[in-house]
Amino acid sequence: MALLQTRGLTARYGDSQALFGVDIALGQGETIAIIGANGAGKTTLLRTIAGVLRSDPGMVMFDGAEIGARPADEIMKLGIAMVPEGRKLFPSLSVEENLLIGAHGRKAAGPWNLDAVLDLFPVLKEKRAVPGTALSGGQQQMVAIGRALMSNPRVLLCDEISLGLAPVVIRDIYAAFPRIRAGGASVIVVEQDIGQAMKVASRVYCMMEGRVTLEGLPGDLSREAIHAAYFGAVA
Amino acid sequence: MNWIDTILQGVLLGGLYALFAAGLSLVFGIMRLVNLAHGDLIILAAYLILVIVSALGLNPFLAALVAMPVMFALGWLLQRVVLNRVLGNDILPPLLVTFGLSIVIQNALLQGFSADSQRIGAGALETASVDFGPVTLGVMPMLTFASAILVIVGLNQLFYRTAMGRAFRATSDDPVTASLMGIKPASVFAQATGIAMIVVTIAALYLGMRANFDPTIGPARLIYAFEAVIIGGLGSLWGTLAGGVIIGVAQTLGAAVNPEWQILAGHVAFLLVLLVRPRGLFPRAYD
Numbered sequence: 399m400a401l402l403q404t405r406g407l408t409a410r411y412g413d414s415q416a417l418f419g420v421d422i423a424l425g426q427g428e429t430i431a432i433i434g435a436n437g438a439g440k441t442t443l444l445r446t447i448a449g450v451l452r453s454d455p456g457m458v459m460f461d462g463a464e465i466g467a468r469p470a471d472e473i474m475k476l477g478i479a480m481v482p483e484g485r486k487l488f489p490s491l492s493v494e495e496n497l498l499i500g501a502h503g504r505k506a507a508g509p510w511n512l513d514a515v516l517d518l519f520p521v522l523k524e525k526r527a528v529p530g531t532a533l534s535g536g537q538q539q540m541v542a543i544g545r546a547l548m549s550n551p552r553v554l555l556c557d558e559i560s561l562g563l564a565p566v567v568i569r570d571i572y573a574a575f576p577r578i579r580a581g582g583a584s585v586i587v588v589e590q591d592i593g594q595a596m597k598v599a600s601r602v603y604c605m606m607e608g609r610v611t612l613e614g615l616p617g618d619l620s621r622e623a624i625h626a627a628y629f630g631a632v633a
Numbered sequence: 634m635n636w637i638d639t640i641l642q643g644v645l646l647g648g649l650y651a652l653f654a655a656g657l658s659l660v661f662g663i664m665r666l667v668n669l670a671h672g673d674l675i676i677l678a679a680y681l682i683l684v685i686v687s688a689l690g691l692n693p694f695l696a697a698l699v700a701m702p703v704m705f706a707l708g709w710l711l712q713r714v715v716l717n718r719v720l721g722n723d724i725l726p727p728l729l730v731t732f733g734l735s736i737v738i739q740n741a742l743l744q745g746f747s748a749d750s751q752r753i754g755a756g757a758l759e760t761a762s763v764d765f766g767p768v769t770l771g772v773m774p775m776l777t778f779a780s781a782i783l784v785i786v787g788l789n790q791l792f793y794r795t796a797m798g799r800a801f802r803a804t805s806d807d808p809v810t811a812s813l814m815g816i817k818p819a820s821v822f823a824q825a826t827g828i829a830m831i832v833v834t835i836a837a838l839y840l841g842m843r844a845n846f847d848p849t850i851g852p853a854r855l856i857y858a859f860e861a862v863i864i865g866g867l868g869s870l871w872g873t874l875a876g877g878v879i880i881g882v883a884q885t886l887g888a889a890v891n892p893e894w895q896i897l898a899g900h901v902a903f904l905l906v907l908l909v910r911p912r913g914l915f916p917r918a919y920d
């Protein structure tokens with residue numbers, strides 16, 4: 399049985415519907431990728447799983463329990479941590495405080511703590527005392543990932559962690575993923591960078607206009623199929 | 634006339650204004666809520682201390698200690714039951730609700746305690762003073778000022794040295810991302826208002842021991858508190874103390890020239906600071 403699963407998940411912003419019955423499943427220890435063009439609904443999907451947007455009861459199952467109607471702070475305590483789109487570091491907190499606050503609501507046993515995170519991203523060591531927002535984009539992304547790891551999550555949701563970063567920086571950040579997986583987290587990455595998504599994930603979902611349009615193993619998906627699922631038109 | 638004496642009296646008076654203002658500053662800093670009932674809550678706390686003094690026969694300082702948890706609980710409930718419901722992008726609903734609350738508190742106090750003015754008796758402390766060469770300072774004003782410093786040091790320790798303070802600052806920055814850290818913004822706001830009510834109780838203690846009060850004087854205290862907060866720069870507690878001191882010194886200097894100018898001089902100083910520094914003396918870098 400899947401660790402995390404959505405069933406017919408819908409989401410709306412006021413009068414406009416953003417998700418129309420999304421079904422995805424994440425197995426224990428698995429890493430899956432969700433790709434799709436801007437506005438496809440990827441962020442909305444992660445925000446709904448994390449509880450920032452409420453869904454209806456029965457639409458999100460985590461570890462056998464129904465979590466769809468719960469608020470974000472309770473879902474985090476169950477072990478679902480999110481690296482939000484745009485990093486969202488707290489400007490009035492130092493780098494170290496930004497990391498520490500990641501464990502505010504959940505003190506679970508596991509491999510991750512301040513030292514382990516600074517070990518994973520050593521460049522942050524000498525920046526501990528500066529405000530999080532004084533760092534480069536790549537370093538901010540490392541803080542955002544480290545902050546999510548601090549709670550020793552069972553599921554890690556990563557929203558476009560490569561957005562706006564130079565290729566070498568993206569490579570450095572993705573180099574941390576084997577250790578993140580070894581730490582016990584199952585991972586959902588949302589990416590527009592299809593190549594990166596294919597490398598890191600064992601299964602890929604493609605979204606368009608609030609629906610999953612394609613699902614498969616990275617090796618099995620042809621360029622044409624992805625193109626069609628991405629843009630709707632058959633190439 | 635002794636100018637040094639006048640200025641020092643003003644500085645100490647600023648401590649009282651800083652106490653009026655610190656709770657307002659704290660609540661505004663964390664949830665961007667302007668509480669128009671803040672002055673009336675101070676008066677409410679003064680009556681609570683008065684009731685405890687006469688019912689239990691305690692001295693005012695011990696009575697204030699007893700009042701603190703009661704006021705904390707009141708603030709917590711007020712935030713949970715009323716204010717959290719009106720917080721949002723629109724600043725008008727909280728203004729209207731706290732304006733209404735101000736009227737409710739004033740009328741409830743009039744019902745319960747009549748319009749007669751009251752005072753919290755502090756015995757010999759009321760008139761005690763200490764000679765420092767050319768100047769003589771009252772013990773009560775010095776205690777007030779020391780308490781203001783202690784309150785601000787204490788609040789800063791809470792904000793910058795504890796996990797609770799970290800959660801306060803994070804929620805103030807971005808409540809949605811804070812909820813992803815397992816923080817419940819609604820309960821952070823309730824804790825913050827509860828703590829602000831503890832500060833309100835301390836302000837009420839000195840207000841009530843230093844001068845007469847009646848149910849209607851809250852809004853006038855609110856104005857001094859506002860001016861101190863705005864002069865200091867929104868959200869900065871040391872700035873709030875500086876703001877209180879500027880108003881206090883302006884008032885005593887004004888009164889030294891002409892006793893009728895005391896209140897006016899404070900307001901003029903406020904306007905002058907705003908002219909030169911529209912965002913206050915110590916504004917936050919981001920907002």
Ligand SMILES: Nc1ncnc2c1ncn2[C@@H]1O[C@H](COP(=O)(O)OP(=O)(O)O)[C@@H](O)[C@H]1O
Binds near residue numbers: 436440443
């Ligand atoms: N806060 C919001 N209010 C209203 N509509 C929104 C909001 N955020 C996203 N949307 C809409 O929801 C749809 C999905 O957006 P999003 O989930 O951000 O897509 P993606 O992350 O795939 O780029 C888009 O049509 C977008 O315009």
Ligand SMILES: [Mg+2]
Binds near residue numbers: 483
């Ligand atoms: Mg997005």
